[in-house]
Structure formats: C-alpha cells, structure tokens
Amino acid sequence: MEAENMVHMANQIANFFASYPKEEAVAGVADHLQKFWEPRMRKQITEYVAHGGGGLHELAIEAVKRLH
Numbered sequence: 001m002e003a004e005n006m007v008h009m010a011n012q013i014a015n016f017f018a019s020y021p022k023e024e025a026v027a028g029v030a031d032h033l034q035k036f037w038e039p040r041m042r043k044q045i046t047e048y049v050a051h052g053g054g055g056l057h058e059l060a061i062e063a064v065k066r067l068h
Helices: 003-017 022-036 039-050 058-065
Strands: none
Touching: 003 022, 003 039, 003 058, 022 039, 022 058, 039 058
16 A cells, blocks of 8 residues: 555544544554554554654554554
C-alpha cells in the first residue's frame, strides 16, 4: 500500500477517536488496527512509525506502538 494512503486511513481512524479521552482513543485506534487491518498493513505502518511516522496523527502513532 502507498504510504500516503496508509497515513490517510490511519489518520481517519485517529480523527474518529480524537474526541474520546486520550487513553480510550489510543486503545480504540489500536483495537481497530488489530481487528480490521491485515497483518501486512500492520507491519507496514509499524515500520513507518519506526522510521519517524511523518504525517501520522499522534493517536495513530501511539496506537501503532501498542500493536503486537
């Protein structure tokens, strides 16, 4: 998947949860990524965050760091 599309999708999820209390929001984003993203997509976004995560919403970055 193109990095730009991946970032856009992750940011849409983060924006949905942005009105929640921070801990609940991070957990919600992480849960969504775990349940609905394919393993290769989770691997790709994990690597993207490891290299800086440019353009990703703060909630998405924190959620990705919690993925297994």
